[in-house]
Amino acid sequence: MARRATVYQVAERAGVSIATVSYTFRQPQRVRPETRELVLQAARALGYVPSGNARGLAKGRSQVLGLYAFDMFLPCDLSAPEVGLDDLVAQELDRLGDVRRFPLYVDEIQRGFELEARRLGRSVMLGSGTSRDSLGSIDLAGSVDGLAIFPGGAARDLLEHVGRGVPVVIFSSPPMHDPLHHITVANESAVRELVDHLVEQHGHRSLAFLGELAAPDIGARFTGFQGALAAHGLPVPEEPFDSTVLTEDSLRTLRAAIASGDVPDALVCATDQLALTVVDLLARHGLRVPEDVAVTGFDGIIAGRLSDPTLTTVRQPFVSMGRLAVRILTDTARGLAHPTSYVLPTRLVIGRSCGCS
Template sequence: MAGETTERPREGSGEPGAVRRATVYDVARAAEVSIATVSFAFRRPDSVKPSTRERVLAAARALGYAPSGAARGLAAGRTGVFGLHSFDLILDHAQALAGEFDDPVPELDLDALAADGPISFDALGEAAWPDPRAYPLYVDEVQRGFELESRRLGREVLLSRGSSSATAVADTAGRVDGLAVFPTRDAPETLRTISRTMPVVLLSAAPSEDDHHRVLVDNMGGMQTLIAHLIDDHGIRDLGFVGSIEPSDAAERFRGMGLAMAERGLTPPEAPIDSSTLAERDSLARVAELAAQRRLPRALVCTNDQLALVTMEVLRGAGLDVPTDVAVTGFDGVLAGRLSTPTLTTVRQPMESMGRIAARILADEYAAPSKGPRRYRLGTRLEIRASCGCA
């Protein structure tokens, strides 16, 4: 079968180190059987005489050949794989934290590292403890749930990231039976086209008039609970929002903050005091400026945990104490917030469950498509820790 190959040395190629993939035709020729018999020997072994099957397997072992499950699936119109496509956050965050945007990941020189014994840790150029803020931790936890549920369903997972352009998303869709996608604004037409042939689940994307399935969280409700804690339990009445409100989930959190303040007779902010994202070179420049002038609100409500962790570092750099001088809160509930100093008060999303539900939707819809889009909005939980002033 076309595509069912593995690599073995290329004979007569004249190219050092060149390889040619052994094919089903090579195995059939070596075992003196038809290519159909080779296929049946791997796919339907009970239909092939034991002596013939053993001859086929011996030839395959000698040639270093193994059948490609993906190729078999493609031939049958299925792959047995679910895809998860995420935007490229890792490099953006790492670049912002390192202050370098040209070449944040140094190239490894394997020749220079070659040695008889173990290569020293220092020679590898690896940080002793990677900065947890440099990774898309929200994406990581959702991905874990997606992989766990896919494994339970007997499905493989194809992870892809990078540009959220039409080309990048379509390339992943061409190799899977269903696709889950983190928020993207750049490929709506492509996603609409893809959803005609396979199920598509959008994660944390605002409801819209389309046929995509969605897994969302109660951003507004979670933020209202957080603001109620700051005002009712701590008596804080001067609050500022930190972070861009362009993403739909961040916009919902900003609105939730405004509603909770208005319900308590406070004037909601018209805009964030700092609309930074971690992908910007001058992230939190306005927060740093106000901190230096000692003009910050009593509490900074950050759009996510990663921004909150960096905000606390900016405040420390300006000589301010969290939470004595300024309380800081986040949203997501990533592990790094439990390990920070002080520990981070936040709103926990059920991120692993989001990934599991997305995979389950793909499996259900692939087996029996529903008449309309399925939408699930999951609840959140307030995690009270030290950064708001609680012991």
């Protein structure tokens, strides 16, 4: 690969100082038009591109925002074997319309993040890694003015470490007493409304919650589930019916209940992705949704709207979450104050999976 042209080479070719080259790209109004044209001609001839990092050092800002995701991929995507390009293209075309894999909620938040960054004239740098890999987020934080993070299982001390260097926004994270910014939704009240619908509109008395409680937003949803059952005078479980993750060996408790013929009347799933997997599992065992079992989700991803039956769920304002994160990061970098926590509203979306027509 050819070496990148430098500011020194441009200055030598144009017969000007390196300061003049720098001003040409950073503050062109300070350079006479004929001199500016000489510099631009030299830059085009050499293929010179100004360094964003260098401009950032000069300004104290990079004009770039980072978006980092820990462990936010589907297991089936991460475990897929490497294939050649022809097979890869054929597989993708065969899966045309498979919205189970894309877009997920992280993709919708990313869209909002990029839209707002574009509106404000900012670039976006993406990064991803596992919760055990701390270097990726630290490296990305060193190249941007602010960083938004899908935390996954990332350690709290890691996030606070990154936050000491640049403004940090964490998605799907409840308010905490720390210097970071948090964006989440009203998880508890949303699930309460969902359970109220199942009990009051459909008369269900046997309800079960499915989902892993490691993520704080899922934990809040389970707390809302417990509170709703208590308000209706129904038995309140101390833990989810099935604390599952989406792997090939998941939903063991539900599988056992299907085998014994003791499936609850309504299954309240922590996410849409889990709810769609549950619908598939029930169908494989001859159980119909919603005739035999009601199933609900949470997130409002496109796949739930296109499934059969359509999914009753709670819709999160994903694009708004992404846009808000950009506003927090840009304002904070400029020294403007922002609340450390935002709890956004949700909306109950009624599909056919609960029994509504």
